[in-house]
Every structure is written in structure tokens, then in C-alpha cells.
Amino acid sequence: MRAISVISLSLCLACAVAPAALAQTQERYLDIPGLGRIPIPLPPGVRVFGPSHEAPAADEPSHDIGATAPRPTGLDSLFSRLAQAGSAEEAEAFVQAIGRIWARSGSPTADLLIARAAHAARSGDRRLALDLLDHIVTLEPRWPQALVARAEMRLALGDAEGAEHDLDAAIGLEPRRFDALGALGVLRERAGEPARALEAFRRALALHPRREDWRRAEERLEQEVTGRDI
Structure with a gap:
């Protein structure tokens, strides 16, 4: 389905969170209101506190799942380069590096939940993926990655307005989310809003000039918008 491919960095980048650690996991669970008991693959040594409200040991740092990580310097x-x-090819290397930073929430709980959402999406359970992403956005409302991932899932489920x-x-x-800007350009062009689509593509290209599909869209929309103005 073409709608799913609109966003280039989203759930797939969420899987970049500690891939080596996730490969050696043990099954644990997190109780989420409205979703029930969700299995979470936890890296060894990481603990998620569920209904038992188990407190961390005195020498273990606690994690505030509502905290927002500061923008990494x-x-x-990376954006300059x-x-x-x-x-x-060179641009793609920087895109991947930026994506890995974007994929970090600063909250182990949110990171693990978004990895679980990615697994649900790959398994075809888009509704569960969306439910998990809704919960992540509630936990981390200032984490752009969760919003971009939820936009992708909403598109996959036919909710373009929500996306x-x-x-x-x-x-x-995060005004530098070129992936979100490019996706907005696609959505607005499909919705018959060429001027707003052109603005989104221009902003995306200012950040990521090597995206040829966005460049072609910009040229096409410039002709359309200019023709309408005349």
C-alpha cells in the first residue's frame, strides 16, 4: 500500500533502539490501561514496573517516563553535513545517523513500547500498533518520533487527517523533521493543496537537499502553482 511508504523514518527507526540488547531478551509484561497485559521484550538488566509497583533498588537510578530528553547537540x-x-549515498549515511538519535526517547519504557509497536506493525496487527503508539504519545507527548510513527500507522489505517x-x-x-515535512507535502498534494504541499517540500529540501523525489515534486508543484497564479 503506497500510503505506508510516505514516511521514510518512523517505526523502522524505532527498531534501532538497542538492537543487540533486544536480540537477547526475556519475556516480561507491562499492564497498560485499556490494552491489558502487553509482553515487552526487555534487555537483560532493564526493569519495567507493572502492577506490583516494585521499587528500584537503592543503587538503581529511577527513570521518569514523563521526562523529555534534551535535543542532542x-x-x-549532522544536519550541517x-x-x-x-x-x-553520503546523505543517506547522515539521515540514518539522525534517525538513530531521533529514535531515542530518553525513557526506557517508551523505547521498549515503540519497539513492541514496530513488531506489531510488522506482524500485521496495525490496530495493536496504533493502540501502543497512542499510549506512548500519552507517556511522552513531546517526543516527535512517537508522533511520526503514529502518523504512519494512521495512514496505514486510512486516517489521513489524523496523520x-x-x-x-x-x-x-522539532522543525527539522524532514521526514514529516516530506510526508506532509505528499498528503497535501493528494488533498489538492499544491501551494501548501510546495511549502512543505521546500522546507524538507532545505534540510535534506539530496531527496530527488522531493525535488521532482517541488518542480512539478512550482509549475502548477505558478500556472494557477497566472
Whole structure:
């Protein structure tokens, strides 16, 4: 389905969270209101507190799942190098590095839940994936990655309006989300809004100039918008 491919960085990047650790997992559970007991693959040594309300040991740091991680300073350098990339291949390396940073919430619980949502999506259970993503957005309302991932799932379920709302919210939190801007361009063009689509593609290209599909869309929409103005 073409709608699923609109967003280039979302659930697949969430799986970049500690892939080696997730490969050696033990089955645990997290009780989520409205969803029930959800199995969570936990890396060894990581604990998620469920209905037992077990307290961490005195020497274990506690994690505030409502905290928002500050913007990593390394992103500034990566975005600068992305804008100056000499080829699509070089640009893709910076895109992947940026995506790995975006995929970190700062909350072990949210990171594990989004990995579980990605697994549900790959298994074809989009409704469970969306329910999990709804819960993650509630836990971490200022984490753009969760909003972009939920936008992808809403698109897959045919909710273009909800997807656009999530993409707008993600961009409001992180104006450099070129993936969300590119997806907005696609959605707005399909909705018959060429001027707004053109604006979104231009903003995306200012951040990621090597995306040729966005460049072609920009050229096509410029002709359409200019023709309408005349």
C-alpha cells in the first residue's frame, strides 16, 4: 500500500533502539490501561514496573517516563553535513545517523513500547500498533518520533487527517523533521493543496537537499502553482 511508504523514518527507526540488547531478551509484561497485559521484550538488566509497583533498588537510578530528553547537540553537526552532502549515498549515511538519535526517547519504557509497536506493525496487527503508539504519545507527548510513527500507522489505517495532525505536531516540536515535512507535502498534494504541499517540500529540501523525489515534486508543484497564479 503506497500510503505506508510516505514516511521514510518512523517505526523502522524505532527498531534501532538497542538492537543487540533486544536480540537477547526475556519475556516480561507491562499492564497498560485499556490494552491489558502487553509482553515487552526487555534487555537483560532493564526493569519495567507493572502492577506490583516494585521499587528500584537503592543503587538503581529511577527513570521518569514523563521526562523529555534534551535535543542532542550532535544533531546540529549532522544536519550541517547532510545539507552539504555530495551524493545521495553520503546523505543517506547522515539521515540514518539522525534517525538513530531521533529514535531515542530518553525513557526506557517508551523505547521498549515503540519497539513492541514496530513488531506489531510488522506482524500485521496495525490496530495493536496504533493502540501502543497512542499510549506512548500519552507517556511522552513531546517526543516527535512517537508522533511520526503514529502518523504512519494512521495512514496505514486510512486516517489521513489524523496523520496530518500528528505530522504537524511533530514538526512543531522539532522543525527539522524532514521526514514529516516530506510526508506532509505528499498528503497535501493528494488533498489538492499544491501551494501548501510546495511549502512543505521546500522546507524538507532545505534540510535534506539530496531527496530527488522531493525535488521532482517541488518542480512539478512550482509549475502548477505558478500556472494557477497566472
